Amino acid sequence: MDYFIHDLSNRLAHQINATGTLQMGMPLVTLVLGFCSLICAVLLIYLADSLVQSIFRFIFFARYDITVNRRVRLFPFPAIGKGRYRLRFPHWRYPNVDGSKDHRRKSNPLRKGRGILCFGYFRITSKDPIVIVWLVNALRRKGYIIGLTEPEARKLDTARQRQKEIAESNSIGNIRNMFEYRETDFEEYCAELFRLEGYEAKTTPPTADGGYDIDMTDPDGRRCFVECKCYSRNTIGRPMLQKLYGANHREEADRLIFITTTNFSKEARDYAEEVDMELINGKKLLSMAERHKQAIRLKAAEPPLDEWLLNYKDVASNYPPDCQPSPITL
Numbered sequence: 001m002d003y004f005i006h007d008l009s010n011r012l013a014h015q016i017n018a019t020g021t022l023q024m025g026m027p028l029v030t031l032v033l034g035f036c037s038l039i040c041a042v043l044l045i046y047l048a049d050s051l052v053q054s055i056f057r058f059i060f061f062a063r064y065d066i067t068v069n070r071r072v073r074l075f076p077f078p079a080i081g082k083g084r085y086r087l088r089f090p091h092w093r094y095p096n097v098d099g100s101k102d103h104r105r106k107s108n109p110l111r112k113g114r115g116i117l118c119f120g121y122f123r124i125t126s127k128d129p130i131v132i133v134w135l136v137n138a139l140r141r142k143g144y145i146i147g148l149t150e151p152e153a154r155k156l157d158t159a160r161q162r163q164k165e166i167a168e169s170n171s172i173g174n175i176r177n178m179f180e181y182r183e184t185d186f187e188e189y190c191a192e193l194f195r196l197e198g199y200e201a202k203t204t205p206p207t208a209d210g211g212y213d214i215d216m217t218d219p220d221g222r223r224c225f226v227e228c229k230c231y232s233r234n235t236i237g238r239p240m241l242q243k244l245y246g247a248n249h250r251e252e253a254d255r256l257i258f259i260t261t262t263n264f265s266k267e268a269r270d271y272a273e274e275v276d277m278e279l280i281n282g283k284k285l286l287s288m289a290e291r292h293k294q295a296i297r298l299k300a301a302e303p304p305l306d307e308w309l310l311n312y313k314d315v316a317s318n319y320p321p322d323c324q325p326s327p328i329t330l
Helices: 002-064 129-141 150-167 172-179 183-196 238-251 266-275 282-291 293-301 312-316
Strands: 072-076 084-088 114-119 122-126 200-203 214-217 223-229 255-260 278-280
Touching: 002 072, 072 129, 084 129, 114 129, 122 129, 129 312, 150 183, 172 183, 172 282, 183 200, 183 214, 183 223, 183 282, 223 238, 238 255, 238 266, 255 282, 266 278, 278 282, 282 293
Parallel strands: 223 255, 255 278
Antiparallel strands: 072 122, 084 114, 114 122, 200 214, 214 223
16 A cells, blocks of 8 residues: 555656646747748748839840849839839938048948839839939830939030030030130040931040040941040141150040140151141031031030949939949940
8 A cells, every 4th residue: 555655656756747847838839830930931022022023024135135133122103194203212310521421429320222213004113213213224225205303404405505505506616615725525526426426435434544535436446546635726746746756655545636725846747747647627626516407406405324324433422322223234
């Protein structure tokens, strides 16, 4: 009997101990199962969202032949006639005068930017405004109409004014008066005249021009370097031509051209003949402008897209200098 009672006591004690452990473990098991369920739910939502975005990107590509950047999100949107978009650029909560972060503030977060494009059947958003600008430019180059933002409207007005000035340049004196103190505009004016003659021409950056102002390819595929000088009185001498010829030693263009609104000295003309450099004085420059005056007038009414679309420099100037956007061709 004593043995039976002792054995029963041991069994009850063991059962109570086991039950207590089980009761303590139940909340932990429930918590783990709940956490796993949450992870699964989040993963399913992420996969479903990725699938939906992939479908929207495919539809957009099939309709417009443009691959949408992964940094944008697409949502269904009622169809509208003309696209429209808006940009909000990132900025520090407490910026310095130049827009950079004021490190004297303990809490100074970066306010994120945002770009929104409503186009066709889509509402397209991105936390990086420059990506939306890229998409807008790509759509416009395919002929789609999207309303102008304020920076684009300003660039378009400037381009129209420049083309109007070019169209009204009916004398070399008029050209000098327009561009004597605007060297960069004069270089663009000369580049435009060459474009109208079938050249591919682009001006070089003012701070690093390499010794020439325009880098061109003529209709025969030959590379040309051009130096431009807008003067009222100064005659171009040999030293300026030597500078252009020396700059060519590094890159070896096929043709060298020097343009001025005045004339060249005899020493300069002799040197140009010696090194096979082409000279365009004020009289020849005006003759080029006269040949293309009608084309320039037509162009002045509606400048080409690349003269007023926002480029990387335009967009980057709206970002904080210490938080520039990723390089992207606009």
